[in-house]
Amino acid sequence: MSLTPSSTRKGPTSSSLMIPVAPCDQAVTEGQDVVMSVKARGQPKPMVYWLKDRVSVKTAGHFTVREMEDGTSEMRIGSAQRSDAGLYACRIINEYGSKQAECRLEVRGR
Numbered sequence: 001m002s003l004t005p006s007s008t009r010k011g012p013t014s015s016s017l018m019i020p021v022a023p024c025d026q027a028v029t030e031g032q033d034v035v036m037s038v039k040a041r042g043q044p045k046p047m048v049y050w051l052k053d054r055v056s057v058k059t060a061g062h063f064t065v066r067e068m069e070d071g072t073s074e075m076r077i078g079s080a081q082r083s084d085a086g087l088y089a090c091r092i093i094n095e096y097g098s099k100q101a102e103c104r105l106e107v108r109g110r
Contacts, residue, residue: 017042022101046092
């Protein structure tokens with residue numbers, strides 16, 4: 001009698017963590033609203049974090065974040081100011097790893 005594993009199925013890995021839709025670079029005029037969105041997939045469902053210049057975005061004031069049922073996370077900046085310009089990143093994390101997508105926001109004066 002030989003002993004063989006009952007299953008050769010592998011468990012989830014960080015490769016199952018995906019960002020099929022990443023945010024795009026944007027240029028807006030001061031005072032315009034900005035919407036950045038990302039679609040994240042993974043098992044278990046990943047947590048989504050937004051960062052600006054490597055610092056977590058505080059969802060207060062003119063920053064709001066909304067999560068949709070299909071895995072899309074949307075960050076809205078109401079009435080963008082020049083100080084909102086910079087490098088934004090969306091980081092997704094679950095117990096198997098993390099992935100990140102970046103985009104740049106340029107805010108021009110009126």
